[in-house]
Amino acid sequence: MQQVRAKKALGQHFLTDLSIAERIAGTVIDYKGLPVLEVGPGMGVLTQFLLAQGHDLKVVELDGESVNYLQAAFPRLEGRIIAADFLRLDLDQVMGPGQWVVIGNYPYNISSQIFFKVLDYKDRVACCSGMLQREVAQRIAAGPGSKTYGILSVLLQAWYDIEYLFTVDENVFNPPPKVKSGVIKLVRNKVKHLDCDERLFKTVVKTSFGMRRKTLRNSLKSLFPSGSPELAASIFDQRPEQLGVDQFVELTRLLSQSRQ
Structure with a gap:
C-alpha cells in the first residue's frame, strides 16, 4: 500500500516508532467504556493500537490522501472516518451524548488551538492525551513560577489534572521535526463551576x-x-x-x- 506523503502545510510528521505509539494509546486504556476520538490519525500508527484495545473509536482527518489510506488499511473504521477539520467540527454532534475521550499525535501547527477546542467541551471530554511539540506540552503542564506557565496552563488547569508523561526524540518521525515532542495527559477534575464569572x-x-x-x-x-x-x-x-x-x-x- 502506497505511503502517505507528509504535507508541511498540515504540520504532518508521521510517527514511525510502534512502541511509542503503543505507549500513547495506553494513556487511555482506562477509558474503554467511553467513545474515543482520534485527531489526525495520518496512516494509523496510533489507530491500530486503539482498535486493538477495543475502543469505540472514531477518527477525524483533514488530509484526503490520509483518509483514502485509512479507508483501505482499516476496514473496521468504515463509517467512522470523519474527513473534516477538527477545529471546525461540532463535537457534540459527532460524538453524541455523554462523555468521551480525545487522543492524537496532534499536528504541530494547530496543537494549541486543539486544546482550546477541548476546553470548549470540558464537560464532555473526560480525558485528553497525546503528543505535540514539547514546548507546548510543557507549557500546558507547567505550574506557577515557571517561565513557560501561561494562558493555556491556567485555563486548562482550572478544569483538568495534567501530567507531562515523556519526551519523544525527533528521529522517530518521518520527516523528522525540528523540535522534540512531548506526551501529556489531561484528566477532568471534579470542578463543576469556578467561584467567579x-x-x-x-x-x-x-x-x-x-x-x-x-x-x-x-x-x-x-x-x-x-x-x-x-x-x-x-x-x-x-x-x-x-x-x-x-x-x-x-x-x-x-x-x-x-x-x-
Missing part, C-alpha cells in the same frame, strides 16, 4: 499574561473602573506567572466587585 475569568487570565512582565496592577488596571479600591489589594503586586488558578479566581471576583 467564568467568562470574565478568561479575560483576566488573557489580559494578565498579555503583559506578563508587569505587575497585575499595571496589566489589569484597564479592566477596573478608575480609582477602584480593589486595586490596592496585595495580590496586584505580583506578576501573572506567580499565581495559581485559585488566585486568578480571586482576581476575577475582585474585578466583579469593582463593577457593582
